[in-house]
Amino acid sequence: MLSYSLSILVLVVLLGAAHSKRSAVRPRDDPQACPWDVKICVDEKLLTKRKMIARLLIENACSLPYDCPTELLLPELPVKLMDPPQKLNPDPTPGDTDKHKVHYVQALWDPDVISFTEDSLQELLSQFGVITNLAINETGNSALAAFVTAESAQSAVAADLPNVKIRERRQHRALNQTQPGLSFASSLDPTPLAEFVAFLETRASSQIKILEAEIRAGQELLRLHKSQHEKELRALESEITGLRLARTQAEKMCAELRDDLRKCRNELGCHLATAAAIKSDKRELEEQLVLCENQLRTKEQELFKLQLSHEELREAAASAQMRIEKYRQTGKIEMVESAAQSKALHASNQPLFPKTTAFLSEHSSKNERNVEPTVPQSLNRGNMILYDNSRELQSMREKLQEHIQAQIESTRAALQDIQVFDVSSPSLVDDETELTRMQQQLTSARAELEDSMESSRDKLAQIMNPTRSPHTRSHLLEETEVPRALIQQLLSKARFDNQELDNFDNSSHSESCVDSDFMIPPGIQHMNLGAAARNQSQLYSAWQARRTQTKVTQPSGASQTSNASLLQAQQSLQAFNKTLATVRKQPPPRPTANASRA
Structure with a gap:
């Protein structure tokens, strides 16, 4: 079981590294290569899904394929990312910011009383204004809608709908922090960025090889543990027969x-x-x-x-x-x-x-x-x-x-x-x-x-x-x-x-x-x-x-x-x-x- 836990932790780390929202990291050799600082932004829902995946792997550890040393079949993660925002000017004005800013509202309802689909919910909320994006969660009791104007979002919040509760949701802090950096990066020379991207790709490929080697070692270790477990199982069966x-x-x-x-x-x-x-x-x-x-x-x-x-x-x-x-x-x-x-x-x-x-x-x-x-x-x-x-x-x-x-x-x-x-x-x-x-x-x-x-x-x-x-x-x-x-x-x-x-x-x-x-x-x-x-x-x-x-x-x-x-x-x-x-x-x-x- 210790080998199974180690393998599951390795898989969870790989999945987190593959699907986490990580932007560019400042290189240690040249701290002045990028004048701006990008922080790591990790979604809370993604962490929750990673925990769910870890529990799933622990429960289904006996049914995972340990015979193939090179291929590893991993379940696909149904992660829905929001559409990236439009590029803004390097020096945005208050009017432009309000013009291109989207406003989010969250709709809540009881699935036992009423149920919605994306089309029916979009038809219900479009009467308050234009909606750029709409997403319903997996449990089917809440949805997130993006209005173009703030007046539309406020009118939706103030509206009294039967069996539906609408509340205002502010824009994600990570998105607000990354938008100025992205706008500034778009105005810079792309040559240093290309070199840095190549460096990151090389580094990522080397890390991927290292991780593949670790995965193979873990599979070999799992195979050894499985053979030992089979031997112990046979010994226990013989002892049970004697008893x-x-x-x-x-x-x-x-x-x-x-x-x-x-x-x-x-x-x-x-x-x-x-x-x-x-x-x-x-x-x-x-x-x-x-x-x-x-x-x-x-x-x-x-x-x-x-x-x-x-x-x-x-x-x-x-x-x-x-x-x-x-x-x-x-x-x-x-x-x-x-x-x-x-x-x-x-x-x-x-x-x-x-x-x-x-x-x-x-x-x-x-x-x-x-x-x-x-x-x-x-x-x-x-x-x-x-x-x-x-x-x-x-x-x-x-x-x-x-x-x-x-x-x-x-x-x-x-x-x-x-x-x-x-x-x-x-x-x-x-x-x-x-x-x-x-x-x-x-x-x-x-x-x-x-x-x-x-x-x-x-x-x-x-x-x-x-x-x-x-x-x-x-x-x-x-x-x-x-x-x-x-x-x-x-x-x-x-x-x-x-x-x-x-x-x-x-x-x-x-x-x-x-x-x-x-x-x-x-x-x-x-x-x-x-x-x-x-x-x-x-x-x-x-x-x-x-x-x-x-x-x-x-x-x-x-x-x-x-x-x-x-x-x-x-x-x-x-x-x-x-x-x-x-x-x-x-x-x-x-x-x-x-x-x-x-």
Whole structure:
């Protein structure tokens, strides 16, 4: 642009030198060659037109011909010069001056209201006098007219014309100053003037050659600048192409990052759903465990009742045995008494009516059968009565034996039930083993879930900060502190109410402890419950201690939840999606110049 400005200034100077009103200049060598002094007269309108031409050249600098080094196409300047005045005498008189002097008036009008041409305006102004010259400006709102007489000019100024304003305009000062010099020069000898004109022509031709050389140099300079500009333009175009390729690559990377983020979000949703399913499975296992505990408690209560009934049956058997021994002793005494009475009756030959008790033992009948028949035939009646009493005693004894046998059978059935319960106890051990195995599987699944969640967090942090290097773990933790905090906040919404579950577990544990204390009261601890019952009690105590230790050591996030856990996980996932949408809408950071070049 500097070269263009220099070329335009050179053109403006040339145009000003070619079209400015310059007269002869006094030579420095011979100051007395011309007795008069001619000053430079520059028209103001010409300066204005030169400024307009300069602006035109500046605006159209790109379309000017720079290829031709010798020819320069310049626009023609529509400059209208007034007619030169008539020559005056060297010593003009006042009358002659007024006679040959022209008087100028200026006519002004509004082009929007009325418009004039040169013919119509000359016809309008010729009614005031003779007009020697008339000119209308380029805008078409004013005109300059030259009247021959002053009276005509004054009458035109004094006239009242519609939509036209006429004012007097004095003769140009430069014209008034040059007229005496021209009149004096016409009266002098033309020989010195011809020599001076030749000198001026020679000087002008030399200046023209110098200016032509400068113009060619300026054109060469413009050509160099144009070639340099073209090179810079090509470099800029190549750089723009590279930036466009970089933008395309960045858009591809952004699309890939969006896909990765979508996949990560889907994986996170799957992990959350898996966690919800695992927790629901854990809840079902806890319910099954509660059912197993209730069944175990019920069976222990049944075992305790059976043990009590066994003790009662044992006491009943002991009392029955004591009664049997008592009956035996009573039967022996009565047998001895009856033998003594029979001897006495046999001796006295009196009838015998013995009185027997309601209960006799088995040995009494045997003793009666073993007694030798020393009773005479006269005592057959007494013997028949004694036989009837013995048969009644035998029937009572059989009934008692049947009752005792029924009690023994019931006791044996109860003992068999206890043995069946002892045989079924290994199934509870198997259930507890299966429950422990499932708890271990749940712990391993929880650990895998935590690992997958950690990897998802790392991947999400890497996606949120793609410009950071993921090779250094500590650096990644420092740089992704804000996104990790955001992820922790979102994941905390997906966690469940662990405090209620802990309270439920503690309450169930306390109830189980109370039930266990109730199942084995202090008064029955010293009873012989059998090896199977003791093993079951020890196994249950060990399992209960292990369960308490597992509750203490397991994290709070793995506790049991209610049926609203799945709905809460879905709500947390929706909140996470909304947060990701707001982050995606934020403008990405602008890459630096080094990054774009890389």
